[in-house]
Amino acid sequence: MRDDLARIMDGFETECGAVSDEAAYGLLRERYLSREKGLLTLQLKRLRDLPPAERPAFGQEVNQLKAAIETRLEALAQQVRLAAYQGRLEKERLDVTLPGFPVARGTLHPIKQVEAEICGIFERMGYVIAEGPEIETDFFNFGALNFPPDHPARDAQDTFFIGGGSFLLRTHTSPVQIRTMQTVAPPLKVIAPGKVYRKDTPDATHFPIFHQIEGLVVDEGVSLADLKGTLEHFARECFAADARIRLRPSFFPFVEPGAEVDVSCFFCGGSGCRICKGSGWIEILGAGMVHPNVFDACGVDSERYTGFAFGMGIDRVAILRYGVPDIRMFWENDVRFLNQFHRF
Amino acid sequence: MKISCNWMADLIALDEPPDRLAADLSMLGLPVDAVERLPNDTLIEIDVTANRPDCLSHLGIARELSALYHEPLRLPAPAALDAGRDAAPTPAIAIEDPDLCARFCGVRITGVRVAPSPQWLQDRLLAVGQRPINNLVDITNYILLELGHPLHAYDFGKLAGGCLIARRARPGETIQTLDGRIRALTPEMLVIADAGQPVGIAGVMGGAASEVADTTTDILLESAWFQPASVRRTARALEMRTEASYRFERGADVAMAPIALQRAARLILELAGGAAVSPVVDVCPRPWSPPAIALRRERIGRLVGISAAGLPVGAMLRRLGFEVEAAPDGWLVRPPAHRVDVSLEVDLIEEIARLHGYDRIPSTLPLHPSRPVSRRLAGEKAAARQFLKESGLQEILTPNFASLPRDADLLWAPDGEPVRVDNPLDEGEPFLRQGLLPGMVAALKFNENNYNADVRLFEVAAVYGRRGDGHVEPVRLALGAYGQWLPAHWSAAGVPADFVRLKGVVEGLCDRLNVPAAAFDEAGDAAFLQPGAAAWIRLGDEVVGYIGQLNELLAQKLKFKRKVFVAELLFERLAAGIDRAFAFRTLPRYPFVDRDMSFVVDIGISFSTIKMSVIELKMPELAEVKLVDLYRGADIPPDRKAMNVRLVFQHPERTLTDEEADRLRERAAASLRKRFQAQFR
């Protein structure tokens, strides 16, 4: 009988060597350890046939054999599972160069992107955003901004009128200066983006609707030097880290002193190119110190407070920045055009 | 304004090359558009701002350069008219309305011979782009370009009564102007009249009747100052714009009137054979006196941000022709007559700053605070735009001008009356838009025409309406899509842009903005939407938007080849439904149990009806009602549909048993059987 046990062990070792997958492993385990017909179970059943004195020793030997087989089977199981896992890896190997499942890509309109970027620069400098209506009155668009009636300064802003001239489509975002100063006392530091309208026939560089952004700072001791420093910081954030600005005296009725503001050409760095027409400078903003007549119209004490204001065309910045050849493309909404602007 | 460097050399000695002049003029506030080199001259083209009429001449530019370079002007010699000739009779000149005409100078010259100008004069005019005509006209143009003052010559023989009067036009009067047109005049307009009728529109254009002809020998030369706003109103009313009106409406130099007249008269005597000249008549009922402006040294430093202590302020202003006297804390300054733009202290400070040089002003970035300014729905608008962008839509910008008849089919729920532009650019589009759908549809069509197969767009923008005496500018939000939302991929089929897809975006938006009450129901009555594929978006009883397929008949009319899906929301109304009081809810401690109900019902019974009828059973354990599957097919009658609805149950205080969950499901099923004859499977 001990020989039987030795044979069983030999046979088991041989069969183990032949097991290559989980199914064969299952059969092997069944063949040796099944509760009913397993080879070891059958050996235990033979205990009854032995004389009582021999039973404990034989039983112990069978159990030792069973423990050995179980240990061996555990190891075999791990071996088989590892082999199966490795087989699966090979089968499931991906071509990782296949295109991934796409996400529908949205875009914000390029002009709104530039608007948000400019607002962000000024918000980081502590400005708050203000808004105003697009259908305005003569008072807010012209009168309070020191455009006298019948003054040629109005010619530069060809106006759409509404209601027999009692209303108009605002020609600039400057009315927001007036509305803000009339409702909120200084100190004030606001930025006002929005749509403006001028009666220009559409062509590559004109569209009757465009976007401006207006800035206004009112406090005690605000100076032209502060305006210069502010716009210099803006130019460096918006155009180029080494951008310079240049103020030239100019005329806008609502500021005095007034200035046109050029930024050093961000294409050629100032050495002169096609974009800046060889000058090294690109005209970007109009600016100046708030005119005392404007303060008077808003009930702000112009002796105590001084302030500066500036304004720029958002569409113009977008055109220069991205090299868009025709302003009308911003209004056509061709998705091939919009798709190019997916930075924000 | 074109400036000839040769001509300028008559007025000021300059060593600077033209490019340097151009750069310096630009930094002085006289932007140079172009520098044009001619064989023996250089032209500098200057874009003079509306406040500087004094710079619309060679003298004006020379004055600026004189101040900048400390170089004295070489003014044309003051013109004592030749006394050696026989004096012509003094003409009669009068001003009836001194508000509109503050000064009127005139001189009569007889024995004039109209002929071509000498070559040097013709060359000067040609260089700056002025066509020579004859010696009289050329001389007045020459004076205009040199001194900036408009003059006018009348044929004395054609003036009734031999006199000139500056007066308002009488009702019903007309005049034929030099361009041959008959103009109707009104009493708001100032005219120059002879004893009978108007012979010129003051400051704008002369009349044909008294025009100098080739045969004219006896002329009356006019040099006056007219009130700027009046000239502008008149020129605009008559839709005329002349060299004269351009200058008078900006403000002519009242002191220049007699000087220009005498210089012109001298040139006529020299070049046009004048035989006798009258004494100069100078009618000046309102002699000009300069305003005295107090300028405080401290204010210069405070406004400009420079130290004014060392600035030679008085000398700088004197160089520009200002009279300056010292005052306790600064100066008392009187501007010259040609500086019509200077009347306040800040105007003087700009003069100091620009002469000092804007580029020499330092850059400072001090901290100034701001009071808060409130904005309506700014955060919500930004959140909505960002959500739509991240959801794969592209933001568009559409023009605000609209045509009522063209857009009528696509207009929904206008707020107020249409706003009409008095002077539209395009007579076909005189209105401001009242809805965003026309622009959205146009953008979709533009893309379809450009062979863009898959398009998903949105716009958040104002629309416009008139309400009573004022206007409203409510914000709307529009969505539009056609084609594939996601194109077919090697790993999955494509997802079409359809009603369900777009509805998911609107639901996601409501979720993002936290508008829990937003609900949808079938819109049977929206003519621009496809029947059966259209829904109103509601907040309670209020319709705040729509979503649906663009009506196919309408889409065909608009030449769409594809099915188009659109939505439009009243953004402020939707935002009114934002739940701003939401608070934390305790997390459920016990697991949920779900039970599915598979049944067949009539095709007309909506999911929302089924869902509401289950909710109305008010089972406290019911947490959610979900649609798991919807099926219509061959094994189901065509007027029926199969639904699989999942009920999710949860008890706040214990785990529900299977038996309890089964009983709850059975309650719901019984209700559906009874109310909708649902057949369970």
Ligand SMILES: [Zn+2]
């Ligand atoms: Zn450049």
